[in-house]
Amino acid sequence: MVRHLEMDFRQLEVRRYRPCDWFEVLVSDRTTLTMHYCIKGGNFDHAGEASSQLKRNLHALGISPDFARRICIASYEAEMNLVVFTEGGELVACVEPRKVTINAVDIGPGIPDIELAMQPGYSTAPDWVRELGFGAGMGLPNIKKCSDEMKLESKVGVGTNLQFTVHT
Amino acid sequence: MKTLQDIADALKLAVSTGGDLLSCLTITGGYAGDMLSDVLAHARKGQVWVTLQTHTNIVAVASSKELCGIIVVNGRTPEAATLQKAEQEHIPILVSPLSSYDVVARLCELGVTNREGV
Numbered sequence: 001m002v003r004h005l006e007m008d009f010r011q012l013e014v015r016r017y018r019p020c021d022w023f024e025v026l027v028s029d030r031t032t033l034t035m036h037y038c039i040k041g042g043n044f045d046h047a048g049e050a051s052s053q054l055k056r057n058l059h060a061l062g063i064s065p066d067f068a069r070r071i072c073i074a075s076y077e078a079e080m081n082l083v084v085f086t087e088g089g090e091l092v093a094c095v096e097p098r099k100v101t102i103n104a105v106d107i108g109p110g111i112p113d114i115e116l117a118m119q120p121g122y123s124t125a126p127d128w129v130r131e132l133g134f135g136a137g138m139g140l141p142n143i144k145k146c147s148d149e150m151k152l153e154s155k156v157g158v159g160t161n162l163q164f165t166v167h168t
Numbered sequence: 169m170k171t172l173q174d175i176a177d178a179l180k181l182a183v184s185t186g187g188d189l190l191s192c193l194t195i196t197g198g199y200a201g202d203m204l205s206d207v208l209a210h211a212r213k214g215q216v217w218v219t220l221q222t223h224t225n226i227v228a229v230a231s232s233k234e235l236c237g238i239i240v241v242n243g244r245t246p247e248a249a250t251l252q253k254a255e256q257e258h259i260p261i262l263v264s265p266l267s268s269y270d271v272v273a274r275l276c277e278l279g280v281t282n283r284e285g286v
Contacts, residue, residue, distance in 0.1 A: 045249060048228030053258070055232070072232045075228050080204075080225075130203075133221045138205035145209065 003164040022064040023097040033061070033095040041088035041106075044132065050091050051076040061095060067168045071100050074146040074164055078104035081162070084125060085109070086133050089159075099148075101165045110156035115143055118144070118152070169194045170280060172237050175216065176262055181239060186260025193236040193260065198280045200272050203259045203281050204229050211235055216280065218271050222246045223227045227253040237261070 023031050035057060035064045039049035059065065082089045082104055085104035089106030118140050125135020140162075144150050145166035154160040156167060170265055173190035176183060183190070186269075196214030201207045211217055213234045219226060222244050230238050237260040240246055246254075246261050254261050264271050 045224060048225055048232075052228055052231060069213075069232065069234065076228060076232050077205065077208065132223060133202050133204040133225070136203035136205040138203070138209055141175075142205055142209045 008135055020097075031096070035093045035095075037079075037091040037093075039082040039089055041083060041086045043083060045086075047080060047083040048076055051079050054091075054093055057093075058095070058100070063095075063100070063168055067100070067166055070146045071102065071166050074143040074166070075102050075104075077142050078162055078164075080101065081139055082106055082132060084129055086160075099165050099167045100161065104162040105159065107159040108157060109153075110158055110160055111154040112156050114152055114154060169196075169207050170278065171195065171277055172216065172260060172262075175239075175275070175278065175280065178278055179266075179271065180240075180265055181264050182260035184240070184246050184261040184263055185254045186237065186258065189258060189259055189260050189276070190237075195280055197282050198272065198275050199235075199282055200268050202268075208233060215276070218268050218275070220244055220268065222250060224250045224253050226250065227257050230259045231257040235259070239271055241266060241271050 003063045034052065036052045039050060051072050054075055057070050058068040058071060079091055086106040089104060092103045116122055120141045121137040123135040123137035129135045143164055149165040151163045171191050172193040172195060175189055175195060195216050197212065198216045198218060199207060199211035200218040202219050204225060207217060207229055211233050214236050216237050216239060217230060217235050218239045218241060220241050222240055226238055227250060240261060240263045243263065243265040257274065
């Protein structure tokens with residue numbers, strides 16, 4: 001019942017704003033809509049909120065629920081990586097007419113061996129983090145699975161930039 | 169098709185939150201796991217999730233995957249913040265005194281499995 005009401009509300013919201021139409025109305029060589037989320041490292045209580053909010057925003061923008069779900073799952077994994085492994089960073093979602101690109105950027109510690117980090121099951125998470133159910137070593141492979149393009153750049157002591165794109 | 173209410177009744181689950189939603193949520197299957205990434209990768213929309221985790225992130229995972237509800241096992245108590253978040257996201261949380269193994273066995277008996285299309 002509540003879900004139905006929520007769905008109706010969502011559809012109403014989408015009808016009222018029709019934000020995706022802006023891309024057609026605003027004439028330019030390239031129009032983008034960017035959302036920034038600051039992620040605090042080690043803050044497990046609020047971890048995942050940015051991705052949930054992003055998903056709601058994507059729904060409001062009229063992006064189909066299946067694409068929004070894929071983007072949300074990948075961005076949740078990226079957000080959790082920022083929470084678990086870094087001092088914090090930023091999740092930046094860039095919406096364009098036919099794709100959504102997410103950058104998860106942090107300022108360290110950096111990933112020494114990207115190939116190893118991409119291997120399913122490999123994780124450097126400490127035991128207490130694993131007990132909470134994180135650090136299965138599946139985050140990066142999951143992001144790759146959910147996205148159409150993925151790029152991971154990292155330098156130890158400098159930081160990491162993970163970029164992934166979903167074509168909508 | 170079974171609803172979450174049918175499952176709650178059959179397994180005598182304690183309802184921690186979302187009691188009013190149970191009878192409108194149809195279960196498409198089930199998944200069990202305590203590693204969040206594993207659930208994110210393999211659970212499917214509409215499934216009920218069996219886990220021993222109780223912290224707030226289980227709600228984010230269930231919400232991301234659009235799971236129909238969470239069954240917390242071994243009589244663990246979900247944290248207050250978890251329940252609050254679950255209410256916001258409309259994710260029912262149910263608790264069983266049984267282990268994951270036993271809860272899954274009972275679910276399978278009731279025809280709730282992880283096979284495609286079941």
